[in-house]
Amino acid sequence: MENIVYLDNAATTPVNKEVFEAMKPYFSEIYGNASSIYKFAGKATNAVDEARRKVADFLGAEPAEVYFTGGGSESDNWALKGTAYALKDKGKHIITSKIEHHAILHTCEFLEKQGFEVTYADVDENGVVKLDELEKAIRDDTILISVMYANNEIGTIQPVKEIGEIAHRHGVLFHTDAVQAYGHLPINVNEQNIDMLSASGHKFGGPKGIGILYVRKGINITPLIHGGAQERNKRAGTHNTPGIVGFAAATTIADNEMEYRIEYETGLRDYLIDRVLEEIPYTRLNGHRTDRLANNVNFSFRFIEGESLLIMLDRSGICGSSGSACTSGSLDPSHVLLAIGLPHEIAHGSLRLTLSHENTKDEIDYTIEEIKKTVERLRSMSPLYEDFLKNR
Amino acid sequence: MSQVLEYSEKVMDHFANPRNVGEIEDAAGVGTVGNAKCGDIMRIYLDIKDNVVQDAKFKTFGCGAAVATSSMATELIKGKTVEEALGITNKAVMEALDGLPPVKVHCSLLAEEAIHAALWDYSQKNGITIEGLKPPVADISEE
Numbered sequence: 001m002e003n004i005v006y007l008d009n010a011a012t013t014p015v016n017k018e019v020f021e022a023m024k025p026y027f028s029e030i031y032g033n034a035s036s037i038y039k040f041a042g043k044a045t046n047a048v049d050e051a052r053r054k055v056a057d058f059l060g061a062e063p064a065e066v067y068f069t070g071g072g073s074e075s076d077n078w079a080l081k082g083t084a085y086a087l088k089d090k091g092k093h094i095i096t097s098k099i100e101h102h103a104i105l106h107t108c109e110f111l112e113k114q115g116f117e118v119t120y121a122d123v124d125e126n127g128v129v130k131l132d133e134l135e136k137a138i139r140d141d142t143i144l145i146s147v148m149y150a151n152n153e154i155g156t157i158q159p160v161k162e163i164g165e166i167a168h169r170h171g172v173l174f175h176t177d178a179v180q181a182y183g184h185l186p187i188n189v190n191e192q193n194i195d196m197l198s199a200s201g202h203k204f205g206g207p208k209g210i211g212i213l214y215v216r217k218g219i220n221i222t223p224l225i226h227g228g229a230q231e232r233n234k235r236a237g238t239h240n241t242p243g244i245v246g247f248a249a250a251t252t253i254a255d256n257e258m259e260y261r262i263e264y265e266t267g268l269r270d271y272l273i274d275r276v277l278e279e280i281p282y283t284r285l286n287g288h289r290t291d292r293l294a295n296n297v298n299f300s301f302r303f304i305e306g307e308s309l310l311i312m313l314d315r316s317g318i319c320g321s322s323g324s325a326c327t328s329g330s331l332d333p334s335h336v337l338l339a340i341g342l343p344h345e346i347a348h349g350s351l352r353l354t355l356s357h358e359n360t361k362d363e364i365d366y367t368i369e370e371i372k373k374t375v376e377r378l379r380s381m382s383p384l385y386e387d388f389l390k391n392r
Numbered sequence: 393m394s395q396v397l398e399y400s401e402k403v404m405d406h407f408a409n410p411r412n413v414g415e416i417e418d419a420a421g422v423g424t425v426g427n428a429k430c431g432d433i434m435r436i437y438l439d440i441k442d443n444v445v446q447d448a449k450f451k452t453f454g455c456g457a458a459v460a461t462s463s464m465a466t467e468l469i470k471g472k473t474v475e476e477a478l479g480i481t482n483k484a485v486m487e488a489l490d491g492l493p494p495v496k497v498h499c500s501l502l503a504e505e506a507i508h509a510a511l512w513d514y515s516q517k518n519g520i521t522i523e524g525l526k527p528p529v530a531d532i533s534e535e
Contacts, residue, residue, distance in 0.1 A: 307455035345428030
């Protein structure tokens with residue numbers, strides 16, 4: 001494999017080798033349909049049951065509250081549409097935030113076309129949802145609050161427990177998109193007042209194409225996928241046994257190593273942040289300085305554009321991502337960066353690097369040097385920088 | 393989030409090794425187009441003597457395609473008469489780069505507009521009329 005420095009772990013992660021080993025038998029050996037009656041399929045059924053127990057343990061939930069899905073986007077769609085359909089006679093108002101993933105925002109836009117009303121709560125300059133505004137937005141017909149656990153672009157961690165408290169005080173359900181947090185931060189659905197939670201396997205060393213939706217006992221949401229009795233009649237489709245086993249194995253490993261990973265990644269993250277802010281002028285860190293995911297770094301470099309920066313870094317073997325318009329195929333830069341108050345031109349110059357416990361300090365040193373060179377080079381080509389220097 | 397690597401080899405070459413980056417002091421004509429809000433600004437400097445473009449330089453804030461089209465546009469314009477320079481279209485820039493992804497075509501329009509803006513500046517400074525040249529649109533991205 002070519003030599004790369006992979007710093008896009010919020011996009012996806014490699015499947016952990018132990019996880020892969022755990023999954024292997026379920027492709028060609030224990031291939032039975034987990035819903036079949038005969039003994040041969042029983043091993044697959046047991047594997048799915050065991051996996052559900054492991055996931056429930058991690059969440060502080062009961063196995064019957066965990067539903068396997070096709071991934072984070074499906075879980076988000078299901079939580080929102082399923083709640084909307086089930087409670088439409090109670091109310092048609094949903095509250096979410098301006099910095100959600102598109103799996104939430106686009107689903108909300110879809111529901112608005114179906115006659116639901118959605119309030120998009122503001123965030124502060126660090127990307128933290130404003131709790132007083134959130135509470136004020138609650139109406140008699142509000143049926144659901146959905147706020148992400150941690151943001152995928154700027155890493156800011158939300159006060160999930162407090163949001164859940166507010167929701168429950170008003171008799172409103174609380175869903176959290178925990179796709180970036182699951183496997184990276186401790187979660188306890190009861191202590192944190194969470195009614196529904198989405199997670200995705202490939203964000204923490206598990207495989208792609210598998211996710212979960214936690215749904216608190218007693219909450220009855222309408223199914224999204226029809227066609228079979230799987231997942232207690234709530235989510236049709238033959239169980240993805242290898243995926244389910246992989247999701248659970250990755251959960252257990254992430255749980256066991258969590259303390260170490262958080263400490264290690266935080267150390268690398270802070271080293272990267274401190275050096276870049278120190279050594280590259282006209283640079284800002286986006287997101288909360290401390291209440292952020294241990295692996296997330298998001299900078300804006302003034303006077304340059306993010307896609308150029310990404311391509312140059314790619315040529316140096318560094319994989320990152322950007323909130324620039326050019327990488328999203330639209331004219332607008334990231335909705336998250338605009339929501340925290342960045343002007344368009346500064347939002348265009350953003351760079352997100354998301355680390356893992358497998359990154360080394362050498363890799364980070366190399367990355368810092370390459371960023372410095374590239375930013376300097378692109379600034380020397382930038383008419384904005386030229387004007388800035390002349391007008392200084 | 394990424395769709396950046398559908399660029400031709402020529403685009404990548406002109407992005408990684410852009411020709412004619414820089415400024416020309418006391419340039420005969422300077423044109424700046426685009427806006428930072430939409431993520432692209434191009435500035436082209438022209439040195440013109442005896443109705444011929446002697447030299448061209450650029451500075452660009454923008455994506456890989458914006459840099460590559462600026463680089464190619466300055467290459468194409470050098471040595472051309474003012475009339476020939478006016479005839480350099482976005483299509484010619486794109487073809488010279490072996491094409492651009494559809495979402496990046498606006499970058500080549502920006503390059504054409506930057507040339508026009510620089511020629512306009514030249515015509516204004518020298519009180520001459522260039523047949524077929526219209527005043528530049530200040531902000532083509534609002535189209």
